[in-house]
Structures are given as structure tokens and as C-alpha cells.
Amino acid sequence: xxxxxxxxxxxxxxxxxxxxxxxxxxxxxxxxxxxxxxxxxxxxxxxxxxxxxxxxxxxxxxxxxxxxxxxxxxxxxxxxxxxxxxxxxxxxxxxxxxxxxxxxxxxxxxxxxxxxxxxxxxxxxxxxxxxxxxxxxxxxxxxxxxxxxxxxxxxxxxxxxxxxxxxxxxxxxxxxxxx
Amino acid sequence: xxxxxxxxxxxxxxxxxxxxxxxxxxxxxxxxxxxxxxxxxxxxxxxxxxxxxxxxxxxxxxxxxxxxxxxxxxxxxxxxxxxxxxxxxxxxxxxxxxxxxxxxxxxxxxxxxxxxxxxxxxxxxxxxxxxxxxxxxxxxxxxxxxxxxxxxxxxxxxxxxxxxxxxxxxxxxxxxxxxxxxxxxxxxxxxxxxxxxxxxxxxxxxxxxxxxxxxxxxxxxxxxxxxxxxxxxxxxxxxx
Numbered sequence: 001x002x003x004x005x006x007x008x009x010x011x012x013x014x015x016x017x018x019x020x021x022x023x024x025x026x027x028x029x030x031x032x033x034x035x036x037x038x039x040x041x042x043x044x045x046x047x048x049x050x051x052x053x054x055x056x057x058x059x060x061x062x063x064x065x066x067x068x069x070x071x072x073x074x075x076x077x078x079x080x081x082x083x084x085x086x087x088x089x090x091x092x093x094x095x096x097x098x099x100x101x102x103x104x105x106x107x108x109x110x111x112x113x114x115x116x117x118x119x120x121x122x123x124x125x126x127x128x129x130x131x132x133x134x135x136x137x138x139x140x141x142x143x144x145x146x147x148x149x150x151x152x153x154x155x156x157x158x159x160x161x162x163x164x165x166x167x168x169x170x171x172x173x174x175x176x177x178x179x
Numbered sequence: 180x181x182x183x184x185x186x187x188x189x190x191x192x193x194x195x196x197x198x199x200x201x202x203x204x205x206x207x208x209x210x211x212x213x214x215x216x217x218x219x220x221x222x223x224x225x226x227x228x229x230x231x232x233x234x235x236x237x238x239x240x241x242x243x244x245x246x247x248x249x250x251x252x253x254x255x256x257x258x259x260x261x262x263x264x265x266x267x268x269x270x271x272x273x274x275x276x277x278x279x280x281x282x283x284x285x286x287x288x289x290x291x292x293x294x295x296x297x298x299x300x301x302x303x304x305x306x307x308x309x310x311x312x313x314x315x316x317x318x319x320x321x322x323x324x325x326x327x328x329x330x331x332x333x334x335x336x337x338x339x340x341x342x343x344x345x346x347x348x349x350x351x352x353x354x355x356x357x358x359x360x361x362x363x364x365x366x367x368x369x370x371x372x373x374x375x376x377x378x379x380x381x382x383x384x385x386x387x388x389x390x391x392x393x394x395x396x397x398x399x400x401x402x403x404x405x406x407x408x409x410x411x412x413x414x415x416x417x418x419x
Contacts, residue, residue: 116396116404124408127389134366150386157385165223168398 003082005042006051006071010079013070015057016040028142029132030149043069051075091152093159100163104170111167119160126153184247185377186212186235186346191244193230193400204230205241206400212346217368217378219388222397228381229350231397235379236269236348237261249345266291270339272349276331278323284334285310285319291341309337313367329360336367340376347371349380353387365390 008019020039024031046052053072056065071079096118103109132138133146193205204227212218220228233239234246237253246254253264265271278287289306293299310319313333323331332352339347352368353361361384368390371378380387388394396404 112403119396120394120404120406120408123385123389123394123406126385127391127408130365130386130389131369134362134369154385161223 001038001042002046002051003078005039005046006075006079007082009052009069009071010076013068015066015068016043019043019069025139026141026145028139028145029135030142030145046075051078091156097163100167104167111170112164115160115164115167119157119164122153122156122160126150126157129153183214184211185214185249186210186379187245187247188231188235189245189247191231191234191246192242193227193234193239194242203227203400205234208244208401210235210395210402212377212379214377215375216393217372217376217391218380218393218395219391220379220381220395220397221383221385221388222403223383226397227400228397232348232350232379232381236271237265238271266295267342268345270342270344270347272332272335272339272347272352274351274354276323276328276335276355278331278335278338280323283320283322284315284326284337287323287334288338288341291338295342305341306337309340310334312340313337314363327360328356329363332356332360332364333367336364340371346377346379349378349382351382351384352380353382353384361386 004023005019008014008022014022016039020034020036023034023039027034043052043054047054047069051072051074052069054067054069057068058065100111100114103114104111129146129149133143133150138146188208188210191205191208191210192203195202195204206227208231220231222228230239234241234254237246237248237256241254244254245252248264248268251264253261256264271277279290282290285303285306288309289299289302292302292305297305307316307319310316313336315330315333315337318326318330318334323334326334332355336347336352339349349368353364356364365386368378368380368387372390372392378391380391382388391408393405393407395402395406
């Protein structure tokens, strides 16, 4: 969040509410879940860290004075570093994989039933993301993000199918071996 | 937008072969589809999902069990009565479109209405309306060979809607389509769902399944999972 707020300030100084609407515009339907207060909390932290400065701009007669935020030189350096840094969010498959392994080994739960439950959840998310992506009103840039979300969820579902094949097959082999 | 049961199966079975070679393609399936529900049936190839769809649409007869459409038992109907019922009450969409190559798009769409004895003028007007609804008003006089895969499937969907069916049954409707054409068909299915059209789609494409209100997973001829998808309220859940 800190890096994102800094980067949104890179073009020019801005009021808090401008940052908020810039982010919402870029995120599209995904931005609806964003907590507005978080931006102000983040700006306060960044100010304390010396990455952002702010000053009060004169308000109009009928409006209160507002704070304008700007990057400090240190803030600018951090944005540059962040943009060139290679990082990628990791989907945490390890935990679910180990859950299946443990469930099967200890016979605590049917791994295939766990896969079914997981699939339901992923399908629900895919449905919501896809509906948002199919809406004709969606902004093309924000739509690109939704497309990424849809693609990842489809990959998750394909992996769950592979899990299902593996654990249904195992179950049968073991039953045959036991019989 | 769901109501009374439109389509139902009770103790439905379809067997192929016999003795040790017996395959239970559909194994004791019970199903109730309320009016206005969009159901996706998923599962690996050979799980029996296409066989089930054929039984539900009266394209095949069950080995045992019952199929009910709008309160009428259909698996015991004569061939003639079953053919009329399919023509009047069911819309079919297939993976390979099944359009008549010699007929234009609008002729394909109006064919069923003409066979049912509707006046050519009425049938043509209705067919043009449907082509407009699927976004192909300007392709009405094209032959299927002059259309893209996605456009052909949209013509097939318009045709499936021409009898105002009680239920649309679709078998892998995006199976032969590339990604962009799949999106066209997805949009159309989403519009049908919103319009309250009862839909049963057999697919292994998660995108089609994600349009549905309810997803059934089939394994070895029976239902392994049956979930009615309520929205999460967020698009990517939390904490991912």
C-alpha cells in the first residue's frame, strides 16, 4: 500500500481525495472494496518516514483548507526503486496441497471433498470477477486487471481438477489394495 | 429469479454394454431445475455429463428412471410426441453448432418455426429479431461458411431460442471456440440468465460454469457435488 500511494503521487502533488479517486479509477470494480481511511493512515506513516511532505492549501471561502501531499526526494527514490523491483504475488498453493496430503494420510477428511469445497469458493470468485469483466461499462484499463484475476482463478480451477484426479485415483487404488 | 420445477429427473440411469463390460454412464441421478435457474454440469470427459444432457432433452431414452419437463413425463412418450416436444419446448446448443451449411443464418433460425407450421412472414420476423438479440442483425443473409466460429454459435443460440423454449440445453457450447469467441458466448449466456431463461449447460470450461447460478460436478455417472453459488460480495475474496 505504501509504495502504491507513493507512486500515485509521482506525477504531481495531490489532495488525499484525488489519490483516492486515481486509485479507484485504475482499479475499477475491484476498487469498490478499498477502504478510504487507509489512504490517510498510509499518508501519515509516509510523512513520518520522511517520504512525503504536505502543506495546507488555502480553502475557498465556503470550504475548509485541504492538505496537499508531495513526494520528498527520498520518496522519489523509493518510487523509482519500487518500479524496477521484480516481485510477484504468490498464490499460496503449498498450504492447500499439504492440507490434502495430511487429510489423506491421517484419514481425517476426504481430500476429494476438500477439493470440492475449494472449487466452490474459487468458482464463486470467478463468477464475481467474470461478471464484472463482462459488463460493457467496465473501463478497459480496469478491465485488464479483472482479466488477470479471471485468468489466475481459471488456473487455480485447472489445478484443482488435477488434484481431484490424483486423489480420486489414489482412493480407488488404496481401496483395491485393501480389498 | 427461480420458481417452480421445470425440469426433473428421478432415479435416472443410462447403461451401455452388459455384464462385465457394463458402463453406467448415468447412475441414479436425481435432479430438480427450478424455472429461471442456470445450471452448469461439470466433470472430466467420460463422466456421463453429455449422456445426462441427452436424456434430459429427450434425445436418448434412459435405461431406467424418469424425466419430467414442466410436469409432464417425457421418457415414456412415443417417438413422434417426443420429437414434437423437443421442437416446441427445448432449445439445443451443440459444441459443433449443427447449422445447415446450405441455409443462411436467418434461414437456419426460422427453420424450426416453419416446420412447426408457422407462416413464413412471422417466422422470418421472429428470426430477424433473434439475430438482432445475439448481435448478428447484419449477418442474417450470410451462409455459415462466411461466419466465424463465435458467430456460428450465436446463430445456433438464436435458433435454440426460436421456439421460446422452457429450457435451453447446451453441450460444450464453447468447446470449439477461441478465447474472444468464448467471451461473446459468455455474454450471451449471462444475458439469458439475467432474462430468466432456464439453462442447463454441460461444460468443462470454468468460464461458462461461472456464469451459472448452480454448479454440479459429475464423477462416474453421478453427482459428486452440487452447489448453488451465492456471491461473495468481493471480486477476489480477501487476503489473497
